[in-house]
Amino acid sequence: xxxxxGVRVGSGHLFFFFAYEAGFxxxxxxxxxxxxxxxxxxxxxxxxxxxxIQYRPKPLVVPGRPVEAAAGGATHRLETTVKIFDxxxxxxxLTLPVRDMPWEGYAETALAxxxxxxxxxxxxxxxxxxxxxxxxxxxxxxxxxLVEEYCLWHVGAFDPVRTGTEILSRLPADLAxxxxxxxxxxxxxxxxxxxxxxxxxxxNDLFLAEWNAAFVFDPRFQDTAEVLEFxxxxxxxxxxxxxLLHDAIDGMTEELRPRRRLFRILRDPYEPPLRKLSQIRTxxxxxxxxxxxxxxxxxxxxxxxxxxxxxxxxxxxxxxGTVRDQLATLTEIYTVLNNRAQAARTETLEMIIIxxxxxxxxxxxxxx
Numbered sequence: 001x002x003x004x005x006g007v008r009v010g011s012g013h014l015f016f017f018f019a020y021e022a023g024f025x026x027x028x029x030x031x032x033x034x035x036x037x038x039x040x041x042x043x044x045x046x047x048x049x050x051x052x053i054q055y056r057p058k059p060l061v062v063p064g065r066p067v068e069a070a071a072g073g074a075t076h077r078l079e080t081t082v083k084i085f086d087x088x089x090x091x092x093x094l095t096l097p098v099r100d101m102p103w104e105g106y107a108e109t110a111l112a113x114x115x116x117x118x119x120x121x122x123x124x125x126x127x128x129x130x131x132x133x134x135x136x137x138x139x140x141x142x143x144x145x146l147v148e149e150y151c152l153w154h155v156g157a158f159d160p161v162r163t164g165t166e167i168l169s170r171l172p173a174d175l176a177x178x179x180x181x182x183x184x185x186x187x188x189x190x191x192x193x194x195x196x197x198x199x200x201x202x203x204n205d206l207f208l209a210e211w212n213a214a215f216v217f218d219p220r221f222q223d224t225a226e227v228l229e230f231x232x233x234x235x236x237x238x239x240x241x242x243x244l245l246h247d248a249i250d251g252m253t254e255e256l257r258p259r260r261r262l263f264r265i266l267r268d269p270y271e272p273p274l275r276k277l278s279q280i281r282t283x284x285x286x287x288x289x290x291x292x293x294x295x296x297x298x299x300x301x302x303x304x305x306x307x308x309x310x311x312x313x314x315x316x317x318x319x320x321g322t323v324r325d326q327l328a329t330l331t332e333i334y335t336v337l338n339n340r341a342q343a344a345r346t347e348t349l350e351m352i353i354i355x356x357x358x359x360x361x362x363x364x365x366x367x368x
Contacts, residue, residue: 007102007103007158007159007160007162007170007171008100008101008102008103008158008159009098009100009101009102009103009106009155009157009158009159010099010100010156010157010158010159011098011099011155011156011157011219012097012098012101012106012153012154012155012156012157013095013096013097013098013152013154013156013221013225014095014096014098014109014110014113014151014152014153014154015093015094015095015151015152015153015154015225015229016078016093016094016095016113016114016119016123016149016151017091017092017093017148017149017150017151017152017228017229017232018091018092018093018094018120018123018124018127018147018148018149019089019090019091019092019147019148019149019232019233019235019236020089020090020091020092020124020127020131020143020144020146020147020236021088021089021142021143021144021146021236021237021240022088022089022090022127022131022138022141022142022143022144023088023138023139023140023141023142024088024138024139024140024283024287025086025087025088025138025139025140026084026085026086026087026088026134026137026138026139027086027137027138027139028057028059028060028084028086028137029137030134030136030137031060031084031134031137031138032060034133034134034136034137035060035062035084035130035133035134036062037060037061037062037084038060038061039058039059039060039061040058040059040060040061040083041058042058042059042226043223043226043227043303057086059083059084059085059086059091060083060084061081061082061083061084062081062082062083062084062130063080063081063082064080064081064082064092064126064129064130065080065126066078066079066080067080067094067118067119067122067126069113069116069118069119069122070116071108071109071112071113071116072105072108072109072112074109076096076109076113077096078094078095078096078113078119079094079095079096079097080092080093080094080095080122080123080126081093081095082126082127082130083229084130084134085233087237087287088138088139088287089233089236089237090127090130090131090143091229091232091233092123092124092126092127093229094119094122094123096109096113100159103158103171103174106153106155107174107177107178110151110153110178111177111178111181111183114151114181114212114213115181120147120149123147124147127143128143131143144240146236146239146240146243147236148232148233148235148236148239149212149232150212150213150214150228150229150231150232150235150314151181151212151213151214152213152214152215152216152224152225152228153178153213153214153215153216154215154216154217154218154221154225155215155216155217156217156218156219156221157219158217163203163204164198164200164202164203164204164205164206164217165200165203165206167206167217168195168198168206172191172195173185173186173191175194175195175208175215176190176191176194176195178213178215179194179195179208179209179210179212179213179214179215180194180210180211180212180213181212181213194210195208197209197309199302199305199306199309201302204217204218204219205217205218206218207224207306207309209306209309209310209313209314210313211313211314211315214228214310223303224303224306227303227306227307227310228306228310231307231310231311231314231316234316235314235316235319237287237288238316238319238320238323239319241284241287241288241319241323241326242319242322242323242326244280244284245280245284245323245326245327245329245330246326248276248277248280248330249326249329249330249333251276252273252277252333273337274334274337274338277330277333277334277337278334280330281327281330281331281334284323284327285327288323
């Protein structure tokens, strides 16, 4: 591919993460019985970290059927696992273990598999199979068409032995292509920009992240992979909230069409939209709270840096800002509607009182 000739990947993995929205909430106890799932090990503590760094609650893991895909002139067999999160998400991971592969072959296989549409189809089938089995345990079930994808390229050891600094200086163009999933020839300025924020703690580790993918050189990679998979799940939920809130705000145009005065007397036209807005606000707030409390990294400096760097590169802050703004807009609409509803109820009450007085006068006149 480039100047990686002579460098081999002694051990490593190619990870492909796919996250799907499956419903409002999943009962993990119920799902465990329905699909014979096991509890995820979560954060393994590969690096020294406080004991409280962990999922709450831990998701469930269901093994899936292996997936075969062609790349680089060879057919590869990828392992499949599906994670079940209590806040209504299924996360599918397709994994290709790598042993003693030339660096050029490793990079080519990674890029070829990332562009292979069959992986996305296989991942959705795996998610759909688990969804069908655990459906009774899901509150408001529905496998949405929205999907969030992310790739992680892992190297545990190079042969001959290389440090993270040496790999970064020797293979910058290949690393840039792996992170962006591009095959073109980058300019030096572009490569420098893509690789400008490496995270290095020891001589034998290196972490880089971009919008589509991340690269980790570290024999203790398990927790890093766990954090990046969870970040992909969080990004899915933010995109789902964005869509849900956007549709809700747009839908208010129809809900707020003027009604005839007769119907305003007989029926409050603001009750349905107020109930709908209240439900959406409550749902989004509850799920946001749960996904941000599901995994806390306070106390683990390395994983916190990995998470924040990857989170910055995937643009999570932009989605969070959009969701906050839309929630604020929804709150303003709710306030305006509520004020209108109160005014309408007051007006209706006044009209009823006037009618009762008029009726009383009319009955008095008739009695004469």
